[in-house]
Amino acid sequence: MASSELGSIYSEATTDRRARTMAEPSPSSIPTTGLAVFGCGQDEATLFQEIGARLGLSPTITEDAVCETNAELARGNRCISVNHKTQITNPTLLALSKAGVEYISTRSIGYNHIDLEYAERVGISVGNVAYSPDSVADYTLMLMLMAVRHAKSTIRRTDAHDYRLSDTRGKELRDLTVGVIGTGRIGTAVIDRLRGFGCRVLAHDSRHQASVDYVPLDELIEQSDIVTLHTPLTADTHHLLDRHRIERMKPGAYVVNTGRGPLLDTEALLSALESGRLGGAALDVLEGEEGIFYADCRNRHIENEALVRLQRLPNVLISPHSAYYTDHALQDTVENSLINCLNFESGKTT
Incomplete structure (x- = not known):
């Protein structure tokens, strides 16, 4: 593959419709909303609770990665947050769609663990996050x-x-x-x-x-x-x-x-x-x-x-995929995942 054929694929995507991290919405502009958080360790759970409280949101948190069998836990929530550690299969995406999920925020810069085209076909938008x-x-x-x-x-x-x-x-x-x-x-x-x-x-x-x-x-x-x-x-x-x-x-x-x-x-x-x-x-x-x-x-x-x-x-x-794992970056990741979901609920994503 010649380097001239690579197009604009090298740089981390931070400005397209799937990757954008919007400005934090004001609490008064946020409608009452739910959010299911999957694959959440204790360190992230604490941040989700603390930052969620500041944003007027109480997330439903589960330690297990999202999969076809537990997708029903998202029912009642248009938005979910997932980690990058587990491949999200197409049957899982379909199950999430049937449960009413319309937006997935992946707590990572990359989203190669999600089939974006299939997600769009079943009515789910996917967004990544920016962190330090x-x-x-x-x-x-x-x-x-x-x-x-x-x-x-x-x-x-x-x-x-x-x-x-x-x-x-x-x-x-x-x-x-x-x-x-x-x-x-x-x-x-x-x-x-x-x-x-x-x-x-x-x-x-x-x-x-x-x-x-x-x-x-x-x-x-x-x-x-x-x-x-x-x-x-x-x-x-x-x-x-x-x-x-x-x-x-x-x-x-x-x-x-x-x-x-x-x-x-x-x-x-x-x-x-x-x-x-x-x-x-x-x-x-x-x-x-x-x-x-x-x-x-x-x-x-x-x-x-x-x-x-x-x-x-x-x-x-x-080392075990740990370069991102700092206090600052983890806080960025959780906060931006929450803000992206809230902006989707508020209709501010493009």
Whole structure:
């Protein structure tokens, strides 16, 4: 897939009808409304109750993710809020529609876990939320630094009381070229942070939103010592870094992914890492993470073989889709999910 074919798919969507977070409505303008919240952990539940009270709303909260069998819990509510951790199937969307749901607010920037076309066919609008881009941007820089300083192997050795220096020296960001794919709110925040380290920064996006050197995708891949992914997952960006592009990366280069797992061809990445062609990877998201990330798997067999192989490698960092998880971002997520629902009820969405 040529980079010129990618259209305007890289940047995080924040202005279209599905993604807009409107201004907070005044309580006097909000009609009495109900809201069902699915897949809600205790940390979110507390915020939903506190912020809901401020907005004159008392949400009905359930810990279970929405599914076909519990969709009836939404009856009486035109709006529901869901998390990003579970795929929402088409039968679930149909069941929600039959229960009277007309609007789903997903507590995430991405909405690849929902079939938007099918939702529209059954009369349901879908909106995502905006939250602090600093949460993911900070985490991305942390992963970059840990990768180029071989933090995983260093920590493992010191945990075993081996305090010798490694045979492999680390690298300094100022000596490296970092390629940022996707320059929406998060990608731009990453670029802002990279400037402080003095490294060369290249970017690729169909829309030039940041003050940075934009180059064609293949040029970025060939010149970068670190490639970091900040684009939404769509049909066009699935396996954006495929085998062909991974093979064109600089020997010893690093891949960082805090976007979505399927942006990367995991098998191709594994081949490049296991052969020693790439210097390492830092992955907060992974293909096939569903049902594994956010679960306690200490006493259970991990069926995702690629994940197991990646975790065996000393130069690969894995974290469980947690880059977004800060106090500030979580509050943004809950508040904006509530406001989006209230605006839908008030007829303020477009």
